[in-house]
Amino acid sequence: MALRFFITGTDTDIGKTVASAQLIRGFAQMGYKTIGMKPVASGCERSNDILLNVDVASHCRASNISAPLDLINPYRFVPAISPHLAARDANVEIHISHLVDCAEQLSNLAEVVIIEGAGGWYAPISDQNTIADLATALAAPVIMVVGMRLGCLNHAQLTIDAIEQRGLIVAGWIANCIDPAFDRYEDNLAYLKKHISAPLLAELAYDEGAVNFALNASAIELLTANLAINQPIIAESHI
Numbered sequence: 001m002a003l004r005f006f007i008t009g010t011d012t013d014i015g016k017t018v019a020s021a022q023l024i025r026g027f028a029q030m031g032y033k034t035i036g037m038k039p040v041a042s043g044c045e046r047s048n049d050i051l052l053n054v055d056v057a058s059h060c061r062a063s064n065i066s067a068p069l070d071l072i073n074p075y076r077f078v079p080a081i082s083p084h085l086a087a088r089d090a091n092v093e094i095h096i097s098h099l100v101d102c103a104e105q106l107s108n109l110a111e112v113v114i115i116e117g118a119g120g121w122y123a124p125i126s127d128q129n130t131i132a133d134l135a136t137a138l139a140a141p142v143i144m145v146v147g148m149r150l151g152c153l154n155h156a157q158l159t160i161d162a163i164e165q166r167g168l169i170v171a172g173w174i175a176n177c178i179d180p181a182f183d184r185y186e187d188n189l190a191y192l193k194k195h196i197s198a199p200l201l202a203e204l205a206y207d208e209g210a211v212n213f214a215l216n217a218s219a220i221e222l223l224t225a226n227l228a229i230n231q232p233i234i235a236e237s238h239i
């Protein structure tokens with residue numbers, strides 16, 4: 001069974017894709033067959049009758065194996081709006097069971113699958129379900145990306161609490177510097193380090209190109225060492 005990680009974040013547009021691509025690249029560089037998955041993408045472009053999403057393109061550029069688009073990005077919509085609205089407009093029902101099945105199939109092709117959510121933890125994918133329900137069904141350890149800007153201390157704590165409430169393990173978090181004018185960056189980082197018990201996997205600097213990062217090899221080693229061998233993916237208190 002492949003290692004799987006679910007990537008969430010403190011909001012939409014805070015660097016989940018940038019961080020996911022770095023994780024994919026990091027695992028691939030360590031020699032693992034690694035692929036990305038974007039279960040639901042709103043904000044796609046039509047090209048020759050195929051809907052393509054930039055997050056998926058970033059994952060693909062970073063990964064060292066390939067898989068059918070219908071597995072790596074099963075639900076695709078054009079408007080860049082909340083997935084539940086995009087799906088409703090397209091008369092599509094998003095089935096979590098189908099996404100779990102696609103993730104299983106990817107797990108048979110790859111050694112590591114990096115699954116990027118959409119928006120934040122409670123972004124809706126239908127009137128009934130949110131990204132949290134999808135992550136729970138996938139039962140994958142979660143990596144939280146914190147978009148380092150004013151307001152992130154509150155958003156990070158709310159997200160961690162909500163992840164843990166599902167009984168999911170927070171495998172680590174990534175501090176992503178999305179606002180170069182963020183005052184007191186170091187003090188905010190120190191606060192997060194003190195209050196988040198999961199390890200800080202990487203600090204991504206502000207970079208206009210946002211592709212020039214290499215995730216520290218020790219972060220990848222930490223993720224594999226902690227999770228490769230029979231590590232429960234559900235917190236013991238919830239079993």
Ligand SMILES: Nc1ncnc2c1ncn2[C@@H]1O[C@H](COP(=O)(O)OP(=O)(O)OP(=O)(O)O)[C@@H](O)[C@H]1O
Pocket residue numbers: 009011012013014015016017018019055117118119120176177178204205206207208209210
């Ligand atoms: N460290 C960074 N430095 C500079 N720009 C960044 C950085 N991280 C992200 N960005 C930019 O911020 C924007 C949002 O990043 P990204 O697409 O990774 O967000 P996201 O959380 O994946 O959003 P979504 O919820 O749509 O999936 C992109 O234009 C990206 O290039």
Ligand SMILES: C[C@H](N)[C@H](N)CCCCCC(=O)O
Pocket residue numbers: 012013041042043079080081082083118119120122123124
């Ligand atoms: C289109 C956008 N870039 C994301 N893919 C979807 C963000 C959904 C946010 C939903 C919400 O919390 O309001």
Ligand SMILES: [Mg+2]
Pocket residue numbers: 016017018055116
């Ligand atoms: Mg993204």
